[in-house]
Amino acid sequence: MLFGRNQKKPITLPEKKVEEWVYTTCGYCSTGCAIEVGVDSEGRGITARGVADADVNRGKLCIKGIFEYELFNTPGRGTAPLMRERRFDDFKEASWDDALDKTAAEFKRIQEKYGPDSVAIVSTGQLITEEFYTLGKLARGCIGTNNYDGNTTLCMASAVSGYKRSFGSDGPPGCYDDFSHTDCLIAFGSNLPEQHPVIYWRMREAREKRNFPLIVVDPRVTMLAQFADIHLAITPGTDVVLLNALAHVILAEGLEDRAYIETSTSGFAEFEALVAQYDPVTAAKICGIDEDTIRNVARLYAKANQAMSIWTMGINQSTHGSDGVVGINSLNLITGNIGKPGGTSLSITGQCNAMGTREWSSCSGLPGYRVLENPEHRQEVADFWGIDPEFFPKQRGMAQTDIFPAIETGQIKALWLVATNPMTSMPNTARIRKTLERLEFMVVQDAYADVESNEYAHVYLPAGLWAEKEGVMTNTERRVNLIKNVCPPPGEAKADLWIFNQLAKRFDNGKLINFPESASDVFDEMRELSKGRFLDISGMSHEKIEQSRGLQWPMGETAEEDSARLYSDGKFNHADGKAKLIPLPYIENNECPDDDYPFWLNSGRVVEHFHTRTRTGKVGNQNKFSPTPYMEMNPDAARELGIEHMSYARLTSRRGDAVVLVQLTQRVPYNMVFVPFHFHECVNRVSLGLLDPHSRQPAFKQSAVRIESVEQQAAAAVTNRAARSF
Ligand code: SF4
Secondary structure (H helix, E strand, O other): OOOHHHHOOOOOOOOOOOOEEEEEEOOOEOOOOEEEEEEOOOOOEEEEEEOOOOOOOOOOOOHHHHOHHHHHHOOOEOOOOEEOOOOOOOOEEOOHHHHHHHHHHHHHHHHHHHOHHHEEEEEOOOOOHHHHHHHHHHHHHHHOOOOEEEHHHHOOHHHHHHHHHHHOOOOOOOOHHHHHOOOEEEEEOOOHHHHOHHHHHHHHHHHHHHOOOEEEEOOOOOHHHHOOOEEEOOOOOOHHHHHHHHHHHHHHOOOOOHHHHHHHEEOHHHHHHHHOOOOHHHHHHHHOOOHHHHHHHHHHHHHOOOEEEEEOHHHHOOOOHHHHHHHHHHHHHHOOOOOEOOEEEEEOOOEOOHHHHHHHOOOOOEOOOEOOOOHHHHHHHHHHHOOOHHHOOOOOOOOHHHHHHHHHOOOOOEEEEEOOOHHHHOOOHHHHHHHHHOOOEEEEEEOEOOOHHHHHOOEEEEEOOHHHOOEEEEOOOOEEEEEOOOOOOOOOOEOHHHHHHHHHOOOHHHHOOOOOOOHHHHHHHHHHHHOOOOOOOOOOOHHHHHHHOOEEOOOOOOOOOOOOOOOOOOOOOOOOOOEEOOOOOOOOOOOOOOOOOOEEEEEEOOOOOOOOOOOHHHOHHHHHHOOOOEEEEOHHHHHHHOOOOOOEEEEEOOOOEEEEEEEEOOOOOOOEEEEEOOOOOOHHHOOOOOEOOOOOOEOOOOEEEEEEEOOHHHHHHHHHHHHHOO
């Protein structure tokens, strides 16, 4: 009898009959993995593999990327435009002409009656960059509303704001290759193995070779924290205190890079005076990290030859989000760790093309990192598009998180949602529901007709998704990569670019502005507009991008190579060429636990799902591994409340309540619970989402709840109903 290895029978996979492999880029997270989709003789995407010679992922994919091709056959897709006169009537199928005529006519009627800014547009981080640029042309150049923003306000606005305040411009300065050069890494509120699995793999591979210390700052013992050398289980919302204390130790012990501070920064005296107040003993009482650990981490970071910081939503989704980013930048500036291999401050972006929308969508300004407040920028873009610069507003309008309250107050009467789903993604679901019901007219443009927000729409426009379209996306490390068309959208659904172009024809300026039909022609316009700008892409083309498996901006017309890092010369984008060291006084402004609501509510992602599960909720393997919402709760706290493992509990806040399955685990401290944010009618029924004053990003991760056991049968019915809604 054979034992062990000799008895093993190799698994044989059924032959898939791939006729062609089509190069594309993953459309989920911002890692930017290059994928080849296997297409059969009938043109169907039937399998996928990572691209071996792509620098980002080197052949690897995570569970979402591996099964992304299944999206082409998922249920719930919109296959024809839909219209209805009154909300909650049955939708009726319509022709594209009727749906677009109705949309344009309603926008014009409402703008005429209530003013141009009474129409709002909320877009996404998931379109292709050429589509973002075209939507910007339509919104800024044709429709003419100033209330146009992206859902990236929910995930990356604090990073954008912090980069601009510190360095004078948006744009992550580092790259994944920095993991291979660093001597010390701090990850702030970033759970790479679940959020960005392939970046995690790059980091782990580099750490196996160089054995650099990994320090994780997170209130929860995340998967990344479990692999850390030092885990700082920080009190929620107090990152700024910790960062000030780290700077305090570095300056007090003379560990700073004095030469770099003098040549490349401004504001040092004010910064030094502020951090002098944050000695580790005082800071420890606020941020919950003991004073010796603060000193130890500060010394490790400052003494490393190269040190780098990464962060994700744990920093951004806070009332101090922008300040947290500025604090991380300052930590790197005072230690001379910007723009050198292994020394950087790198925001790990969320959505696949959150960077593309920041660069080209005109959401917060004009294309190519131009701003509405600058008359030269308005003139340049107006000349390029062939319209009067007076058509542009002279300052930025509302952020997404201000648009919804403006609907409540009656300032905004019409809303166009493009590939975003606020009924699940925004805090305080009950309030969002009432808000959407107040609109005179609402349009949803999405690949899925069953997206929750579509319940409130008057017109639904069915769009293509991912590789049903083509164009480029920019990843976390400024790498522009290509999506090639694998198959057409189903039924009458159309690429977003086509929809924007057709709608533009229905506005006066749409006859003046050129709206190219192909993505490569749109890319040529973007190249032209980027010449000489910080994010210059004039040296790129779709062909070159594919050949190189992605290129990092800036890459000017005459450049022989792309750029791995920014600010390597110590010159920044503020007028004096220096980076700013900004003092950050800490003011407690969260909804903290109290006697009535004694638990912190924390939320985040699981590896199987993406955002509101509009897509991953339809993919078999994703659902098999993560089918229902759940809540992580500390066993000691649960025992006191009589709550058992795998029972149901109700979590209640000042906004509402939700019933969830309890998973007892020491991953969360005694006074905290954690719930994944992907599920409809779950954590955002109770979340608060106070806004960061600089970025307008909501503090999803800090609010207060109470927990109680519920009668099990009733709870199961609630959960089953929620699960069936997908
Ligand atoms: Fe896609 Fe991100 Fe997974 Fe890569 S890590 S396959 S980009 S979801």
